[in-house]
Amino acid sequence: MAIIEIKELTKKFNKLAAVDALNLQIKEGEIFGLLGPNGAGKTTTLLMLTTLIQSTSGTATINNYDIHTQPHNVRKSIGIVFQDPSSDEILTGYENLKLHGWLYDMPDIIREKRIKEVLDLVDLTNRQNDRVKKYSGGMRRRLELARGLMHHPKVLFLDEPTLGLDPQTRGTIWEYIQKLAREKNITIIITTHYMDEADKLCDRLAIIDQGKIVILGSPKKLKKNLGGDIVRLKSTKLNISKLKKLSYVKKISSCNDEICLTIENANKHLQELLNFVGKVDSVEIHSPTLDDVFLHYTGRKIRESAPEGSWADKAMHANIQGGTKR
Amino acid sequence: MSELKGIYALWYREMKVFLRERSRVISSIINPLLWLLIIGGGLGSAVSFGGINYQTFIYPGILLQTALFSSIFFGVYIVWDKKIDFMKEVLVAPMRRTSLFVGKIFGGSTDTLLQILILFLIGFVFINIGLMPGLNLNVLSVAISLIFLLVTTIGLVSIGLIIGSQMESPEGFQLIISFLIFPMFFLSGALFPISNLPAWLAPFIFVNPVSYAVDGVRGALLGFSQFNITLDFGVICLFSIVMILIGTYAFKKMKI
Incomplete structure (x- = not known):
């Protein structure tokens, strides 16, 4: 039984198709990777699946709810960690998490327990009462991640989850992602630019280019296919x-x-x-590594299209400007 | 239940932010003080209406000015929310758009009412040092004024949120609201009585909901009003209801 079923999903900006008649089924408990060069349509797909933007045509169901006709139920079933920071920098790390718990209607006891758990996971426990404004880019990223994991959704979307993190933190986060998928049977959809990450984490992955899936399969199979x-x-x-x-x-x-x-x-x-x-x-x-697979199918090396205007760039930018936005 | 929790969450956030932004709190006290002391004191040395001291006369107007500026300006924060992507976090949560709107209304109205309470405190101080004779601050008059101010504030916060929900940049928002706030303030009778107006000016004042709010509060605090207080209250209630309806619609249509 597929927990996500994407049927002919299309998004056009003016006449340009960012996502072009995408068909895909994702099984429950699977860690699924969406890879592709920048502008391939990964984030657009994610935004449609999370009901934040409307598709031009086609649809998808998540947890048996249609993204068009039952967006509220879809939102109840999902969690997402965005590529860009979306926490309030005037609040403390702890307050941001508490807010999230309220927004997702978590019972108080579970909320507090999970906050402790996720803060510990991303190693922010001693900084939880500092305002997010004072966090470094990497710390903000970790906080976002903690927040997305906090309410144990049926389906968790991670848009570049470990961008700009150091190797140790990436390692711990990978472990936690795997644990979530195995123990809680949470389905995880991940977009990433790190091939080693995709290789290590994903049960299956799809390489997308120009809004279409060019190849789909397990990392092992794709490498063998070369x-x-x-x-x-x-x-x-x-x-x-x-x-x-x-x-x-x-x-x-x-x-x-x-x-x-x-x-x-x-x-x-x-x-x-x-x-x-x-x-x-x-x-x-x-x-062969996934890098070779990627190169083979997209004809480009992923680094050529290194994320411009990516989360990390913006975070650095914001820090330079002092980050006083509000 | 979950919707209420969500509304509470949004309100909680607005409160934290409001109390942590010292500059906002301070400017909300300084600005009306300047109006009362300089415009009120300066013009007051030459002008008085119906035997009422000018400073006293504009005090209800300044209360409404604070409500007007602070409420409508509150809409800019929704533009910032969109910019810093906090909006995405809220929009992807299992909460209805209507609840988001209600949470924002609560947040904005509380901000504004806190500023108004400070102004009432200033009013008490002024009365006790002999400024603003004729100003009548007692439990009943303050309570009636607060009801008027609250209803008006809800309508005005809605206006700010409606504009904010449709705007992409804070600069654009500020440009638009300055075209709105100043006419609404100057054409409200906050600074002059609205009897015997020139014929071309009167219609502008009569279509401005703030005029009725100023009139109602002035009636409560000074016992001096142009319209019937029931009419005043009816008009501002109608105004706020219409704005809430438009706002709910605007939030449903809001894009990230």
Whole structure:
């Protein structure tokens, strides 16, 4: 039984389709990743699913409630951590969480217990009574995350949950996300730019480009689909057309000043390949990562489209300006 | 139950923010004081109406001025909420838009009423040091005034929220409300009596709901009014009800 069922979901801004007839089913308890270059339509999809914007056509059901006809019930079933900070900086961290508990009608005892729990998780317990204005960008991010996790929704949307966090915090947060999915059977939809994050967390993922799903599957399957290992070569005299004729070379692409080859069973064919190529300046071999998958299907490296105007940039900006917005 | 909790949550937040923003509290005291002392004192040395000291005469008008400025200006915070994305957090919560509107009305009205209570305190002090003769502050007159001020404030906060819900930038909001606030203030009889007005001016004053609020409060505090106090009350109730209805609609249509 799918907890999220997306049918022909489309969003057009003027004539441009940001999300183009998306079809997708997500199972209960699954951690599902939405990957894609910036502007691929990930956030727009999330905003439609969370009832914050209307779709142009098509629909979706979450927890069996339709996002158009039963938005109130949809909102009861979901939680979301936005890409941009959405806490009130004049309030303290604790007050922001308490407010959230009230908005979600949590019983007092559970609310206080969960606040303790999530504050501890994101390591903000000693700063809970400071105003959010005094938090650093990373601390604000952690607070947002704590808030989204607090009411244990049926479906939790995380838009770039660990952007701008240090490795330790990312590790703890991954663990907690996994625990939520396993123990509480919470379905988690995550968008991310970190391929290692998607690889580690997601049961399944979809790569979206220009509003359409280009590939869908488990990280393992997607990596396997590439059909071999990646060999990076640096050499001054490579004969590409001859390389193409080798039966075990599946794909050739250029990465900066190097050549990337997708080789079937590289361990076996490496010596043969090196003999064939002749003198090389350097060689590197690795089994395919999600980065390679991403590159393969979108034709772009994710870093090329590094988030401009992303949450982290804005947070830094706000800090520089003193953040006195209200 | 959950809707009430949500409304309470929004009100709680507005209160915290209001009390923590010292500059807002201080300016809400300084501004009316300047009007009372400088305009009231300065003009008062030359002008009086119907034997009433000018400073005393404008005191009800200044109460309404505070209500007007603070209430309508409250709408700017909804524009900020949209900017800092706090609005998304609220809109994605399982709470109806109507409750969001009601919570904001409560928050804005409480802000304004706190400022008005401070003004009443200032009124007491002024009476005791011999300023503003003829001003009658007792439990009944203050209670009637507060009812008038509360009803008017709710309508005015709604106006601010209606405009705020449709605006994208705080600058745009400020531009629009300055075109609204000043005419509403000057055309309300807050600073002059509205009997014997020139024929071209009278209609503007009679369509302005604030005129009836000023008249009602002046009736309660000075025993001096132009219209029947029941008419005054009827008009401001009607005004607030209409604004609440428009506001509820505006919030339902509000985009992030």
